[in-house]
Amino acid sequence: MNWNITAGRPVYVQLIEQLELALVAGEFPPGSRIPPVRELAADAGVNPNTMQRALQELEGRGLLQAQRTAGRTVTADDAALRALRRRRAKALAEEFLHQMQALGMEESEIEALLRESAPPTQEKE
Structure with a gap:
């Protein structure tokens, strides 16, 4: 670790x-x-x-x-571990949104940034 x-x-x-x-x-x-x-x-x-x-x-x-x-x-x-994962993810998302808003970004700009930054999804055949 x-x-x-x-x-x-x-x-x-x-x-x-x-x-x-x-x-x-x-x-x-x-x-x-x-x-x-x-x-x-x-x-x-x-x-x-x-x-x-x-x-x-x-x-x-x-x-x-x-x-x-x-x-x-x-x-x-499993439920306890899933709940922990959800809490951690939520905290990260809230911190990210707080920082983006501190930069003066609007919700639509943040959403567009996330879409641009996400890796392309692979379509299943």
């Missing part, structure tokens, strides 16, 4: 966001085991206590499950 921790925001919040992205992107498939806290912390270059805090938050959100002897696993609840 590629970690991107920057200054200015709480580290555990950034860890939560990046772990959520990994979950919705399928980097950790539903039901799969998450690497141990110390391993994740070493990979991210953070204190294990900080990583533990982030993982506990994801457990509290129902995205991870603690298994007594097997560590943590990703929830097998």
Whole structure:
């Protein structure tokens, strides 16, 4: 996993966001085991206590499950993962629209820009 921790925001919040992205992107498939806290912390270059805090938050959100002897696993609840993907996508869309409006763009201009920027769709035969 590629970690991107920057200054200015709480580290555990950034860890939560990046772990959520990994979950919705399928980097950790539903039901799969998450690497141990110390391993994740070493990979991210953070204190294990900080990583533990982030993982506990994801457990509290129902995205991870603690298994007594097997560590943590990703929830097998597809609905929870779909809801997470939708929330993340909505937040990105809102931020995009906010930035475009800050540039003075109207809704029609934003829509045209998106259409121009989208890759061509492949028609099924």
